Amino acid sequence: MSRGTQERVRSNASKTMGIKLDGGINAISLNKDATQVVAAGRQVFKIFHIEEMGFRERIDLRVGRMNLNYSCNDVAWHPSKDELIATGATNGAVITWDLNKPQGNKMDQVFSDHKRTVHKVSFHPKEWYMLFSGSNDGSMKFFDLRSNKCETTYGNGQSECIRDVQCSPHQYFILAATLDNGHIQFWDYRVPDKVLLDFPGHNGPAFNLDWHPEESKWIATCGRDKIIKIWRWEGHGNVLEPEYTIYAIASVNHIKWRPEKKYHIASCSGVVDHTICVWDVRRSYMPFAVFEEHKDIVTGIAWRQDPHVFLSGSKDSMLFQHKFKDAKRPAESANPVGVSMSIYDDVCHAFNKSSARTSMQSQQNYASTNFPMRFRRTPEVSEQYERYESSLLVHEQKEVKFSESFIKSAKRYILTGKPFPELCEHNAQVAMDLGRHQIAQTWRMLRLFYCTDTASATPPVYTNKGIPPTEANDSDKDISAPQFALNHLPSHHDFLNPTASSAIDSTGVTDDNESIVSDSEHDHPSYGAPMRGKRRHRSHDGAVDFYFPLGEGEEEEEEEEEEEGGVFGRYGDEMQEWNDYAGLPTEAFGQRHEIQDRPPSPDRLQDRIRPESPVVPLLDLEPTAMTMNSQLFPSARSLNQTPSKQLPELQLSIKFTPIVVNMLSDYAEQGDVQMAVSAFIVLDSKIRNEISSEIQEQWFMSYIDLLSRFKLWCVSNQVIKLSKHPAIEILNQQSTTIYTKCNRCNQTLEKLSWVCCQKNRQSFTNPCSICHLPVKGLYAWCQGCSHGGHLEHIREWLKTNQYCPTGCGHQCEYT
Template sequence: MSSRTMCITQEGPANALALNKDYSQVVIAGRNVFKVFSIEEDEFVENCNLRVGKNLNLNFSCNDVAWNTIEDHILATAATNGAVVLWNLNRLSRSKQEHVFMDHKRTVNKVSFHTSEPTWLISGSQDGTMKCFDLRTREATRTFYSNTESVRDVQFSPHLHHTFAAVSENGNVQLWDLRRPDRCYQQFTAHSGPIFACDWHPEVTWLATASRDKTIKVWDLAGKPSLEYTIHTIASVGHIKWRPQRKYHIASCALVVDCSINVWDVRRPYIPFAAFNEHKDVATGVAWRGDPHVFLSTSRDCTLYQHVFQDATRPASKANPQAISLNSKGDVAYACQVNMNPVRGSAKLSGILRKAPPHSEQFCQVNSVMHRFLSKNPREMRCFHECARRYILTGRPLSDICDHNAAVAKDLNRQHVSLVWSVVKTLYSSKVGDFGQQTPSGNVSREETGLGVPQTTLGTSTGAEPISTGVGGDGDQHSLLGGGGGETPGGAMSAGEDETETDETPEQHFNGRIGLGNLSIPQGDFFFGDGEMDPLSVDFDRMNNGMMGMSLSNGLLGGSHILLDAQVQQDWTLPSEAFPLRHEIQDRSPPPEQFPNHGSPDLNDHDSQAVTVEDQPSSLLNVTTVPQIGLWDPSHIMVEMLKHHASLGDVQTSASVLLALGDQRRSLTTLDEATQEQWLLGYLDTLTRYRLWDVGTQVIQLAWIPSVMQLNQQSTTVHTSCGHCSKLLQRTGWLCDRCHSSECAMCSVCHQVVRGLYAWCQGCSHGGHLAHLQEWWQVNKQCPTGCGHICEYS
């Protein structure tokens, strides 16, 4: 027997191939090719071209071909026009066509000879029937009805003389007895999609099936059908064939995508035992030459190949030996690479004690070992589940969210997580102070600077410059003045008003705190009464060194100073005033006409009394050295905290804090989007393991990363089926396209077709209009159809 890889190219693709009983010849058949080749040592030699004659009709267009296992000169083909054609290679004429069976109404998909009865031929057709032909009488002796749309493959059993298996497009496997054509004696659903091929194991009562659902399944049919092995592939499987003399090996080829022919060991179903990559298009047939090391194949690339196992690639040798997996209980499975080289001293001993495995037991040597680590602490599982259920991520102020989530974590004895939420509240939800929450009427003008610090201007009457606190200004000596009471600008008292020292002044003053970022500096309270106002002096050097311990510039106001030029320019006095007069303020601030109350009584009006100003030092506050307060940004602390918890495996806390922060997460500039996406997807994956679908949906809705937001934008459709013919109702939910019946959508109360929202009882499957059922169950408990079921609406 030839033992080298070789091929031959044809004028058209072949759909199938078959070998004669001594494996010396091969026949290939397709729509435009039908030839017999002798298999020589180094090449294929064409023996006969069966596609000859004057009338080349559809009988020559073949879907499948079979070679008689006893009579070496008899062939059978399945034609696309519904014909089953017999061919006799011993005919002396040029045309080898022996007989045509026209019993099927649609395309024939498969033909198969009995393994021990040379006159028995069975076929499976697109019309859903199977027919058994007797080659002696030249007629179909039995017809088997599968009650399916199409029969894709039929195979006689090598173990039971009168049994054959048939697979259909509805995913069912049927076992028939030739002596009982009225019904199959066993039927079961093997796949979720159409089954394209099946093959009996030559040694044991196993039946392998191949389907569009990308799996190959091995069923033990010795008793009740039981699934023994499942092989997962990357594409729909079109053809399969057991490897001779190897109990656990099976060859397969795909319908689409994959051009390789893979030989699988069913005990390791996720990676092929061997792969043959010679074809440039998908393979259409596989046939073993009776030798486990040699097989033939055809393909859509118009080639016929002979493959030798020594030329195969071994995907298992290139597989990654390391892997890890976790389950929802916290268990870890870990596979790692190990050294499989035996010790020299023990090699001879192991060879004596261990029996050499037979050829059928040989397996690719494993160079990895798997370890399993079981979690013995169910508390973490419960804490994760409870936190996911009870956490609040949106809908409330951030301070309330942090308080609630901290309480949840503390209740579950997760003190460190509770502390995290408390820190988030302190850093991101504290009130920012102002220079005054209640301002005197008309005399305070505030503008928000770019750094979020109020800019306040205190105005006075004409003739006096306003007090301005803001960015800019020069001078060696600066004064900070507190605001006084009164309705006039800046607390100045007009000489023309009939006010006495006993009049009550409105309580319109500052709230006593100057807001600097997240800090609040006491400002002091000013009291005005019958006596003189006590001077207020503050030692800023002491505050800078001991009490405050921070700098006032180079941070909050960008390195600028708050300047109040308060040098005394002239002396002035006010009669009938009971407290020391203030000095006049002169600086480069805008004139008082720009302020709303510029119409207040003017101190320098010609009708007012004369004012004499004398030089005197500032009686309120002298500043010789301006302290500096730096701006503290907590974002880097927050990022480090979130990364710390993620590194501990607590991705729930990291993701939940990000979701609760909302738009404030934009300040975390050092946290890249890829890390945030990793945390969110990890949290969603863990929620899925715990089946917390509602919490996962909320996380997706609150997500700000496009790849996460799009996870729930893919709709899921679940079709209902017709109650009569079981066909999926894909076009409409109330009318079957096959039997044109709408009885499955009838309302049990009004007996009309429900064309909108349909509700039904999961106990008895009866239903109808939602409104009608609500009215019915308000006064009744049993089903309106009279089936006797106690229905309940919730």
């Protein structure tokens, strides 16, 4: 561009202005003098003059019979010929337009070599007849405008579509392209059969690229991963080395270097963000300037060869010319203070050095009063870039970190494979070992609420003789008075049904200086039937009682005597004599006033007997019946009960379930989703229906995310398997397909993962890249370049080397 043209462009760009078109804009392009702009879309294809007060329409190229050739996906104006324009259509056609044609249709040539949508068309910057295109069919094509036919096809047979194609303005034969798989390719357009470099630059599709207008070795790319990368490429035989990285808030669709500014680049997003950002590549997270005129997705950016003016088109049908002085500067309103917390509870605090910044500003702006006004110079507002000096403080926690207890608990907790009581007790012990006493108490409470194993709490089972089975079979086992008094206590049922009671008589008590003396022998000689079941063995140390089974005749005599004595005739007197001899009080505490014994009548007791059930709950007895009489003599039917009929204690699981649900919810709200999820898995069906599916999913997703952050993959997989939630169980079934390529021909392995069948040959794939021998056992490979080998060889190589051992140039990383 001549100096006169540049001055005219600068003078015409005095303000921000725009024009409304008939439809959304997919692409824009400027002519070589930057005085005209073409806007193309599916419903619009017009050329405008750029004047000082606005845009003036020059030509509407949508004339004649409309077809898909007019549905433009991209447009490029020839860099040296003002009459030549090229477009790529959604039907796969590449069309050239001759503006020197007389009135009417300006369409010149139509190339229908592509089978799918054309994403990009571009001219060679120095050869007027060379036109390149990239399509969704995975190929790039070179069209010779002299012969009006397709001369060369690049990357034929690729499975990934081509997003952008551009020739280097500094290297004559170099062609660069970005693909949908995130790779960046470099070609020598004279050699269509071999790619110079295929480098994985982005995670996801790479949408656009742009060569730097001044730095011949710089190229910028962008993609769906919300990252703009500035690469340095030294040429053939070298790999891409990242120079700068910019992090946007949304996927980036288009980028364009700012002329005359080495470190500035403009970008626009494909979703969410409708602004145009101009970045200083040295500042990765905050744009240098922001333009907010558009109300929909921006689809094209073109600089008017003036660093202060550029044009943009959008899906909102607006074509704008932006003046740099009207931009917003995010850095001026940014908070210079930041606080962040790591997963290990360390706090990082960043703040600006106000004194250093003030001194720097005074030096730059000459704001000191020692200088006269005429010597003070203020830089242009559009070029001010304030550099901040910040301090960074990291506060580490010296106490036991939450991360340590979290990791140890996750590894040591047992969630399945054992009975419920053992799981609760084990997890409680784990919490106690880590000093988490509240968690341990919670586990023990859950065990009490839902435990069904009552073996430890159930009294021993008695035979019909009132003796435990182990004692009934061993006649030589002696039973002392205290042991009998504590372990062989009768229940109230013995008084209601005395015939079912066992033959028991009172035993002796031991004094410190005297031998054992039988109460029944001194005070109750008339109780002969019970005494027939006991034999006394005397020795020089004292008397010891032995119990022997009674014969059938003795049992009948005993039953007759009990019938004659009535219900309370025998046992009531014997109980009273026992209390008198032992000196035991009838009440645990002293009486405040005299209590008169009013035993219930036999009729009343008979009314309370329930023939349909052999068990009478203790809660149904009158308070007067709850005396020592019901605790002295044992009964087989009252002690040998099933857990479900003993007491309503097992109903606690139903009664306390709402409390347990609230407790787990409280743990989750406090951030301890580990306890909430672990207890939920252990309880399983006991409370699963009490908690909504949405809350379960939220708990599990939070806990799995924490486990993933601490790299506890095995624990995370176990939690997923035990969740029994449809939305959680599918997590470990996603992204399980691994795509492998041959490390020789770089073709996808379709049938077998260890044999390459491409190009009518079969060969073994993936030998070790270091020792070149077949790998038997663990095989480690790079997902970027598909090279690999023995695990130990690759690990040792990457400890001291950064690039692939095969020499492909890929920067591999061992994780």
